[in-house]
Amino acid sequence: MVGLPKGSLEEATLRLFGKAGFRISRGSRSYKPSIDDDELDGRFVRGQEISRYVEHGYFDCGLTGRDWILENESDVVEVCDLLYNRASLRPAYWVLAVPESSPVKSVKDLQGKRIATEVVNLTRNFLREQGVEAEVEFSWGATEVKVPDLVDAIVDLTETGSSLRANKLRVVETLLETNTKFIANRESWENPGKRKKIESIALLLKAALEAESKVGLKLNAPADRLETILSELPSLRNPTVSPLSSDGWVAVETIVDETVVRTIIPRLKENGAEGIIEYPLNKVVR
Secondary structure, three states: OEEEEEOOOHHHHHHHHHHHOOOEEOOOOOOOOEEOOOOOOEEEEEHHHHHHHHHOOOOOEEEEEHHHHHHHOOOOEEEEEEOOOOOOOOOEEEEEEEEOOOOOOOHHHHOOOEEEEOOHHHHHHHHHHHOOOOEEEEOOOOHHHHOOOOOOEEEEEEOOOHHHHHOOEEEEEEEEEEOEEEEEOHHHHHOHHHHHHHHHHHHHHHHHHHHHOEEEEEEEEEHHHHHHHHHOOOOOOOOEEEEOOOOOEEEEEEEEEHHHHHHHHHHHHHOOOEEEEEEEOOOOOO
């Protein structure tokens, strides 16, 4: 039984499972998905709740943020990190923010003040570590609009900071860096059959995520320029080189980071490479 995050991570999670080879479909109002794997069942619930359901054994495994594991103080097995979120393949941050015009310069200036957030426990723990006493209230959402009229500061999640800037807010402190984690129930992890399945899912999800930032390259190269061409390829491992039927030519195939392709393709062409093909990848297993 797999816990799948409903809400902001939902679409990104379904895309990731799709690249990993699992077809997950659901109706617009259904919380019970259909998975094309007879060994798997699942439910969509809010990511904030998944770690509790995994800990208590309703789910054998699930995907949720590191932040919600800590917020719920859940005792679970952290199987692997999956560095993705709703908008990018980067971590997100819980930050303490105040209006741009606020006199608050550090967390110490919030002594006796009021803070709104969804992560009440994380915020209280942070304030305790800083020796600051402040009132922390739970926010049901739209936290940015509550300052300065309703509260003095907020602790909110940000990926790029654009929403904070749009609401004329300034970051004072970063409380936590967070990313998605694949977690398991401790009893399920001790069950050999379930553990093997959970580890297989983790392997495929990591492979699909690894492929997000990489592409495959194929090209034909003059044999006498091969050494120079290979020096231009920052490959995952040594490129595969095969002879062609035409004398003096070889075929080269490799995997590279997508960000470098626009730089190296012109250099490959300058060094005599022909028939250069870039193609997307579904999985990369290291």
